Amino acid sequence: MTMTAPRLSAAIAFNVYDIPTVYLAKGTWVTCYSKYDTGWEMVGPFSTARHVARWWPKLVRTVGRTGFDAAWRDSKGLMWFTHGDDLVQYDPQKLNVYTDKTLSGTIGSLPEGFNKGVDAAFNTSQRVYLFKGKKYCSAKNNVAGEARDLGVLNSVDAAMVADGTVYLFSGDSCYTATVDDKKATVTVDADSKTKITDIWPAAPLGTPTLDLYYHNAQLIRVRTDLDITTYESGNPGKITAKCVPLENDLSSPEPPNFRFYATSDNRRAYVPDPGTKALSALDLTADKPPVVWSQALGTFVRPASAVEWDSVWAVTVDNQNARSITGVRIKNGQPKPESKPFTNALGQAITVSPDSSKVYVSSTPTGNDFAISPVDTQTLTPGDPIDKGTRRPLDLAITPDGNKLYAVYEDKPKRKVRRITLGETPKGDDVAQGGGLLDIVVTPDGAAALATQSTDPSLIVIDTATDSPTTIPLKFGQQQAKSAVAVTVEPNSRYACVLDPSETPSIWVVDVAGKFVAGVIPLDPGGRSNAVAAAPRWS
Numbered sequence: 001m002t003m004t005a006p007r008l009s010a011a012i013a014f015n016v017y018d019i020p021t022v023y024l025a026k027g028t029w030v031t032c033y034s035k036y037d038t039g040w041e042m043v044g045p046f047s048t049a050r051h052v053a054r055w056w057p058k059l060v061r062t063v064g065r066t067g068f069d070a071a072w073r074d075s076k077g078l079m080w081f082t083h084g085d086d087l088v089q090y091d092p093q094k095l096n097v098y099t100d101k102t103l104s105g106t107i108g109s110l111p112e113g114f115n116k117g118v119d120a121a122f123n124t125s126q127r128v129y130l131f132k133g134k135k136y137c138s139a140k141n142n143v144a145g146e147a148r149d150l151g152v153l154n155s156v157d158a159a160m161v162a163d164g165t166v167y168l169f170s171g172d173s174c175y176t177a178t179v180d181d182k183k184a185t186v187t188v189d190a191d192s193k194t195k196i197t198d199i200w201p202a203a204p205l206g207t208p209t210l211d212l213y214y215h216n217a218q219l220i221r222v223r224t225d226l227d228i229t230t231y232e233s234g235n236p237g238k239i240t241a242k243c244v245p246l247e248n249d250l251s252s253p254e255p256p257n258f259r260f261y262a263t264s265d266n267r268r269a270y271v272p273d274p275g276t277k278a279l280s281a282l283d284l285t286a287d288k289p290p291v292v293w294s295q296a297l298g299t300f301v302r303p304a305s306a307v308e309w310d311s312v313w314a315v316t317v318d319n320q321n322a323r324s325i326t327g328v329r330i331k332n333g334q335p336k337p338e339s340k341p342f343t344n345a346l347g348q349a350i351t352v353s354p355d356s357s358k359v360y361v362s363s364t365p366t367g368n369d370f371a372i373s374p375v376d377t378q379t380l381t382p383g384d385p386i387d388k389g390t391r392r393p394l395d396l397a398i399t400p401d402g403n404k405l406y407a408v409y410e411d412k413p414k415r416k417v418r419r420i421t422l423g424e425t426p427k428g429d430d431v432a433q434g435g436g437l438l439d440i441v442v443t444p445d446g447a448a449a450l451a452t453q454s455t456d457p458s459l460i461v462i463d464t465a466t467d468s469p470t471t472i473p474l475k476f477g478q479q480q481a482k483s484a485v486a487v488t489v490e491p492n493s494r495y496a497c498v499l500d501p502s503e504t505p506s507i508w509v510v511d512v513a514g515k516f517v518a519g520v521i522p523l524d525p526g527g528r529s530n531a532v533a534a535a536p537r538w539s
Contacts, residue, residue: 006172006205008196010120012071012079013162020163024196026204027067027229028052028492029536033200035163040200048265048538049204051491053444057400058097060445062088065231065492070121070158072128084117107139111147120159122166126181131156131168138184145184152188172196172205206539210490212241212497212507212521213262213269214529219246219282219289222507222521228536231445231492231513239509239519247288259303261312262535264491268292269533270312272300279303279312279328279335284535295335297326304350304359304396313359313377315347323347325361325375325382340380344373349393352377353402360405362393372396372407372420386426387418397442397449399464406449406462408437417451417460419467432460432469439486443493448512450487450496457481459498459510474498474508476517481508488534499532507532 010025020035021043029049033040044050052067053060059081068081068088079090082103089098104115113132120131127138134154135147150156158169166177168188176192179185196203208229212222224241260271262284269282269289278296282289303314311329316339326339342361349362349372356377363373363385370392371385391409398405405420407428415437420428436455442464443450449462457474474481482502489496495518498508505523510516 008158008169008203008205010068010071010081011158011160011167011169012073013160014073022160022162022200023055023071024049024158024200024203025052025068025071026206027208028064028231029204029208029229030055031200031202031204042202048202048536049208050264051444053400053491054264056090056092058095059088059090060400061447062097062099064445067230070118070130072121072123072160074123074128075125080121082118082121085115106142108143110139110144111135111137114144114147120156120169122159122161124161124179124181127184129159129179129186131159136186140184148185150186150188169196174199204538208536208538210495210497211262211266211535211537212488213260213533213535214499214505214507214523215260215271215531216505216524216529219248219269219271220244220524220529221246221284222523223537224521226490226495226509228490228492228495231494235511236509236518239521241521243524245524246282246284248282248291259486259531260533262533264535266535266537272303272314279314281330281335292333293335295328295337297328297337298324304352311352311356311377313350313352315342315345315350315361325359325380327359327377327380338380342373342375342380342382344382346370346392349396349407351396351398351405353398354400355402358383360396360398362396372405386422387420387428391416395438395440397440399442399449400444400446404464406431406440406442406451406464408440408451417449417462417469419449419462419464429467431467432462434458434460434471438484441487441489441496443489443496443512444491445493447493450489450512452484452487452498454483454485457484457500459484459487459496459508461512461515470515472510472515472517474500474510474517476508476520479506479520481506484508485530486532488532490534491536497532497534499529501529505529 013022022033031049032043053064063081066083070082073079081088085102087101087103118130127140129138137147168175174196176189178187210224210226221244262269273280278294280294281292298316316326323345324339325342329336344363346362359375365385371388373385374383393407395408407418409416414433416430417432419431434453440451451460459472461470481500486499496510500506507521509518511518
């Protein structure tokens with residue numbers, strides 16, 4: 001894969017609670033900064049870009065897939081994003097998204113070349129300034145003026161007005177500029193060239209590619225060249241990857257029998273350790289990741305994480321076989337455990353609502369019945385069980401809007417995937433079936449639920465809008481998977497990665513939108529893994 005030159009794709013700035021705030025974008029990835037007395041500081045606990053949907057969830061299926069070429073916020077507080085000639089309008093107060101506009105249809109008299117898309121934009125109180133190549137124009141009252149030559153810059157990748165200063169970005173540098181709204185001119189200030197990262201550290205200039213992790217007697221990092229800049233990456237061609245064992249101090253050589261996680265900044269892995277019956281945090285930035293902390297929790301029954309790993313939830317079992325629901329909130333990098341008895345909990349199936357307010361856990365409310373119990377994460381109190389029946393839930397996943405649960409159920413002759421619509425009166429329906437259904441996840445954009453099928457190795461893709469399933473056999477050329485036990489999805493929702501832990505282990509990369517196998521990554525043999533995790537890496 002050819003790495004692109006370091007550059008931004010867009011920028012936008014405005015005040016948040018009277019604090020100057022900047023968003024720098026590369027494809028669908030955005031880094032946010034706020035300005036304080038000490039300068040610009042990154043917002044949030046992570047040191048790299050986050051997917052655009054983490055900042056503006058309602059944009060997940062628009063610019064959350066394509067990225068955006070330019071953006072600005074008008075005097076009414078509305079945000080505008082361009083991608084080619086497409087124009088997306090977002091009202092952050094009402095959370096409404098409008099996609100029925102085009103740039104050329106909204107701003108009249110655009111100069112030649114500008115009507116097919118622009119490279120950058122910013123707005124003042126009077127005008128919107130648009131950039132294309134080394135030219136720019138301005139629009140007032142949605143009517144554009146003539147194109148002008150920018151002079152010293154051959155191109156502008158992104159532009160914004162932040163804390164009263166106009167910034168133009170080109171390559172890995174930024175420049176300040178002076179704007180004359182009366183003359184509709186932009187003049188690059190002399191001697192203003194500065195490295196972008198000197199002002200905004202860790203700005204998303206490079207190319208995000210995908211790291212995968214699996215546990216094979218020790219934690220293994222699979223460093224791939226799979227470009228995840230946007231959802232629309234196209235056919236990746238041959239995927240190259242390198243398996244790198246990460247020596248660590250986990251006590252057990254055996255892999256966990258349940259999920260582990262990597263944070264979205266690729267700095268931490270959270271791994272259940274069967275040897276110590278503890279949850280351990282590993283520092284992924286080190287060649288030999290040390291255990292940052294380890295929290296004993298008793299016997300695990302499949303832990304689940306909340307968004308961005310600010311907490312983890314699990315059903316635990318002590319030596320007297322007493323069951324509890326346990327939450328570990330991560331504050332200032334350290335674990336803060338809470339626990340409360342929950343005698344009916346099973347815990348093979350567990351997931352967390354997107355707002356972290358509820359944990360959904362498989363349970364046995366009465367007799368031989370099975371159900372799913374919602375647990376309030378503040379009080380650790382179970383609510384009324386839902387979807388009662390005689391079938392045992394094996395795995396759970398929830399949509400990003402929190403409205404639907406997808407569950408894999410034990411059943412004969414074949415296991416079932418069931419969709420449960422949440423609300424005052426939850427309602428469930430079977431939507432797919434298959435032999436050896438095991439793992440289920442929902443894509444970050446909420447468009448699909450993905451279930452692995454181990455006995456006939458495949459990935460079942462369920463459209464969450466229609467509940468229609470599509471089975472994708474894990475075959476690629478002459479290769480055929482022997483099993484499929486776990487699946488993870490990269491943040492753009494384009495690629496799913498399915499783990500085959502057979503004697504010739506591999507990870508199968510599936511294009512979710514195109515519904516085809518895009519490639520196979522061979523893994524180092526030996527040991528056995530039942531889980532796979534993914535995180536972006538920045539070049």
